[in-house]
Amino acid sequence: MTCERCNGLMVREQICDLQGRSSLCVDGYRCLLCGDLVDALILENRRRSIASVEPILFTSPRIPRLVPA
Numbered sequence: 001m002t003c004e005r006c007n008g009l010m011v012r013e014q015i016c017d018l019q020g021r022s023s024l025c026v027d028g029y030r031c032l033l034c035g036d037l038v039d040a041l042i043l044e045n046r047r048r049s050i051a052s053v054e055p056i057l058f059t060s061p062r063i064p065r066l067v068p069a
């Protein structure tokens with residue numbers, strides 16, 4: 001696996017959320033070059049957002065129609 005930022009080598013690592021109250025530890029990846037952290041949840045969220053955003057853009061455009069009623 002390579003880093004999306006710098007294309008560096010990413011190593012598998014246990015990431016623990018020490019800042020939050022929950023002592024949640026997840027499997028993730030850390031970039032050896034820039035130190036970017038990617039955990040399984042982030043990867044899952046990225047996949048979901050990529051998969052869900054496109055259909056939403058197609059079905060419900062944000063720009064309202066300017067045609068007067």
Ligand SMILES: [Zn+2]
Pocket residue numbers: 003004005006007008031032033034035036
């Ligand atoms: Zn990197």
